[in-house]
Amino acid sequence: MSKNKNDNNPQQPNTTPDAGQESSSLFRKPVSRRDMLRLAGASGVGLLLGGSGAYGIMAATGATKQPASDKPGSPDNVTTGIPDANRYDFYGQHQAGITTPSQNFMCFASFDLTVSDAAGLKRLLQAWTRASASLMVGELLDGQNENLNLPPADTGEAAGLTPSRLTVTFGAGPSLFDHRFGLAGKKPAGFGDLPPFNGDNLMPEWCGGDLGVQICADDMQVAFHGMRNLIRIARGSAVLRWSQEGFQRSTESDPNKATPRNLMGFKDGTANPSVQDGAMMNEVVWVQPEDGAGWMTGGSYMAVRRIRMRIEVWDRSSLADQENTFGRYRVSGAPLGSQHEFDRGDMEAKDASGKPVIPMNAHMRVARGDGKMQILRRPYSYSSGMDNTTGQLDAGLFFISYQRSLDKQFIPMQQRLAQNDALNEYIQHIGSAVFACFPGVRQGGYIGDTLL
């Protein structure tokens, strides 16, 4: 199955109706970042080029296609020559970056709007839409990139780099629905800042925001380039409120694609529902027509928590304590008392002294609850260097989850965890935000057009 078509949207492959038309008007199309370099090389040393150079030119001029992309219905790459596996479509029923398999890196930013009316908001979202569509296919941002009298439209640090599976995901925070933009009437019922949870240590500088943007990519420079350019485009329309970069083990480091480990050394995400299961995603992640707020149909609610780990404390706790805290074995990820990572775990099992094998306050037991409610977790680790006050590491988990309903899914789960989770001894929640992530954008539309 082509990633390009389906990872973003298991039910409905995205197709680009006018792909053929576009390929014929080659010279009106922006040049991909990779072709830009190929062409630069070709014009300088045309005679010396070998087979690979010839291929580069032909790919760039649209005279040939890469075999990998030469599939019926595939909208890709007539002009860009970028392998499908490296890019996702921006347009589609759902936004990319939600059920997309996690990329290696993340840049997250929360913005406050400085425009004062809906027209200004719309202009920003339209400009962001154009930029995101370019970023996801690895094109230079549209505009003047050659004029010596002007700063180039594209900041340039991703020149020559592939899209690296970059995705951009946009959401609206509760504050977007105040008096400023006339959107109060469209606020989904019950959508608001998360309620206080036991043990919260939230800092205002890590909370909230009018708009949230998640950019993920397999290359940090590509991801940063994306976020930097969105920030630049927003100047005068929106300002950064806070931002965080994240990472996980790279796919290169783990060819087996095992469940990634968090910074506590434990596998994180074992219990996630399968993103390949379209029916399950409709059940757990995508807002359905009957959920109210029609503009959100096909979208998803994002919960964000910046969770700092007490790294130094964790590092000096015994393996037994660590495993009892999670309720899993550190090495295998299997539930205590079980053999394999994906074993369900026996919640009733008792040890010789009659105590539960999986402690009552173990993270996995409390998180599961009665097992009826799931969320799609899509977290990244973060490291923000040193805490200047204590000299300790400021590192932890940048938790992101997607769900149909915050009220029914995330909030009850987090209430249970906040009250009972043994892990609370080793973590503190520093930041918090929620965003209503818009449905996908159709060709010709813009992000958030169902709302505005």
Place this chain on the structure above:
Amino acid sequence: MKARYTLPAVLLLSSVLFAACGNKEEAQPAANNAQTSPSTATTADSTAAGTTAPAASTADFKDATEQYRTYAIGEIDAFVTETEKFTEAVKAGKLEEAKKLYAPARMHYERIEPIAEALGNLDPDIDARQGDVDDKDWRGFHKIEQALWEQKTTDGMNEYADRLLQDAKLLRAKVETVDIDAGLLVTGAVELLNEVSSSKVTGEEERYSHTDLYDFVANVEGAEKIYEILKPNLAKKDPALEKQIGERFEALNKELAPFATKDGGYVTYDKLSKQDVRTLSQNLDALAEPLSQMGTILGV
């Protein structure tokens, strides 16, 4: 598929053909950009319908450069006059009076700083902060600032006061020789805001007197003057950009207004909250981004 196995001769041909197309393409880049998304790649708030204009010639900017020359000379004349009052107070040992005259005198300089920077070593001689130059070469305003505010004395400053006045007069003499063209105006406006962004908004410029906001305001005024002068050219080339820059100046000036004091000065930097600084900085960036597009009047 066959095309991939063609001979080098064909390769060369296709490469030449492509280069030809490329040139043709380059001949009309502005028109293409106008069709797709003029200016928007840079700022979301611009809706400019960019039009194709021939590359600007020197004649197009004759009025503008003359206006700016008059402005710059006016500011430098005032700078010499006010610096003289300041240095006299220093030499007379009038500490409080010198402190009062310090920041307002500097504003005339800060308004036309790009001109001074175009004149070789004059800027460091007049405006270097400690650490910008070797200690033995350090002189100018900030040397005296340190004495007035940190050491709370004018002692030992006579020589520095004399040198400063000499340097100011030298600036006045040399300014006649500066070749002012439209390119200098365009980059100068952005440089003025970059000055604010890199040292004034962070409170690093006036580390003893904390009069950074005087410099801040003066840099912005200097940039706004350039914008005013280039406005007719800009309005012809990209009216939406012209309007947008005007609005952003207005927004920034509105943010600055509450920090003005009754005597015509500005509050000291240490009175600003973290939030004040961030808001000012963000408004500055919001202005500088479209301002950096003013180069569009220079053509391609």
